[in-house]
Amino acid sequence: MIVIVFCITGMVTSLMYNLLREMKMNVREMHSRKPQLYRTRISDEFKESKQLILVSSDVSSRGMNYPDVTLVIQIENSMAKIDNDIKEAAYHAWLGYYNSIREVGREKTTVAELANRFSESIGLQRPPALFRKTAIKMGLKDIPGIRIRK
Known part of the structure; x- marks a missing residue:
């Protein structure tokens, strides 16, 4: 084929x-x-x-x-045409997965950069924000490129 x-x-x-x-x-x-x-x-x-x-x-x-x-x-x-809620969920899942991989997840700035490129690739205008509690748990609270919900 x-x-x-x-x-x-x-x-x-x-x-x-x-x-x-x-x-x-x-x-x-x-x-x-x-x-x-x-x-x-x-x-x-x-x-x-x-x-x-x-x-x-x-x-x-x-x-x-x-x-x-x-x-x-x-x-x-x-x-x-894909609903932004689905794209945002995909972004959060992507970020959680790669943040948990030891080789990638140690370098939080790299994870943020890659996640933001993924976000752009699926057509999001800007990366979705994380809940503050989630960002803290993932070690991403003050990492450039990671948005926190107000």
Whole structure:
């Protein structure tokens, strides 16, 4: 099966790519933050493949011809339609999970930066605020980038 997943931004493209890669799928990513040489190599690999998923921003939607594509999935406008409450819950779950992983969670500033990039990638205008008690429990109270509910 040859699949293209179109995403609205490079950040969403990276999010979908990493999700599918974690699921052990044969996947490649293509977006404007990747150098042209890389994009050309991935495009060539995708054209020659018999089983591959290409997750791409609109950089490959114009003027590209991929024969034998069996499924095209458009994520572009779909992410904007997801309720913000669900996105905020996903942010809180993401933050709790990565904060608990020893290798990542020790460096609270890094956790905050990554969480805020995740928040942006799912279309939130700004990262959701944490309850003060939760932020204290997670060791994130005075960490730059972590918002606390008033």
